Amino acid sequence: MGPSGRMNDSTKTTTAEALLGMLSVGAKSGYELKGFIHQSIGYFWNESFGQIYPTLKRLEKDGLVVATEGERSGSKVYALTEAGRERLRAWLGMMPRAQVMRNEMLLKLFFGSQVAAATMRSHVAQYRDQRFAEVQTYSGIRARIQSRFAGHPALPYWLITLNWGQIEAEALLRWSEETLVTLDAMVEAGR
């Protein structure tokens, strides 16, 4: 399997790296970063202002980004420095740490026998509606970015992450439908 496989040096705080990554696409203000993150990687990542602004200051102090005056008074536009780009590349080379996820809906479902089946059915129905909406969104995004970023070197990677979201949403939509059938039978059976 090749001589690869550097260990994770436990470079914590991925918020910094997420911001560096976003700035590698182009210079942005803190406010713009939030919106950009939301509409591009929002389905698997998010950041809040309370996290963005302090992190940006820290990155500037460390020389990984430089701030220049924005058009509005008091607004700042941040750009990646060479050191920042280097840091980003180093982080990209490290093995991603496996993440610990928490799914509240599944937790409830696991204890489902404690309440009426109809209760769990409504939770799963809501979950299905969310997955359905997601699937719809993905086809829209795909069409838009494929024409808007044709030829862009990052496009293949953006489509790969988009595929991830779409395949996951479709799979969980199928699970939802199957599960609703099971739960309907249980509601019918009256337990």
Place this chain on the structure above:
Amino acid sequence: MGPSGRMNDSTKTTTAEALLGMLSVGAKSGYELKGFIHQSIGYFWNESFGQIYPTLKRLEKDGLVVATEGERSGSKVYALTEAGRERLRAWLGMMPRAQVMRNEMLLKLFFGSQVAAATMRSHVAQYRDQRFAEVQTYSGIRARIQSRFAGHPALPYWLITLNWGQIEAEALLRWSEETLVTLDAMVEAGR
């Protein structure tokens, strides 16, 4: 779609509810809870000792659980009280809040154009191996619990959550395989 749909009363701290749920299956010590959580819902939930012990004390103070002496000296076995079971049921009835997930591997992939395609290939290969191992695990678990808990009222719900994990793992395994093909082509093309 029926008259259901209570809003989430923002009852934070689901750790408490996770523990109440686990205790609804049977009385356990803090130590046992950790192991039980790991091997039953470990693929979508986890708790650490630093969280379990203080939470258990709080639940006891609030009268939601009662502690009795365990067999070993100093060990405590916690059991759900009627109030605890009531609290659990109330929580199960509330709509699960949508969760904000963070996937570090996808974040790196999104910025993949900043480094060699081979780097991203190795990340995805690791991801694929993890999903593959997961799929293997699930079929093992299914066989075990289906015979061990035949007739148990919670079994249908346990199988439903297990299905979720299996369907997700299988879908992401497929995504990994597809993505590896794409990345191999990009490595070949030398960019």
Place this chain on the structure above:
DNA sequence: TCCGTCATGTAAATGGTTACATGATTCG
């Protein structure tokens, strides 16, 4: 006796969200 596991706990650090405070600019 020593190791591994069972067992409980605390302290510190971390990472993150939420709420709040403030103000500029744009558009109807």
Place this chain on the structure above:
DNA sequence: CGAATCATGTAACCATTTACATGACGGA
């Protein structure tokens, strides 16, 4: 002029992980 949006920041709070400290018990 007022509302929406653009824009920056801080403080408080919260949940969670990690590391550490301690000790009982069983078996090799």
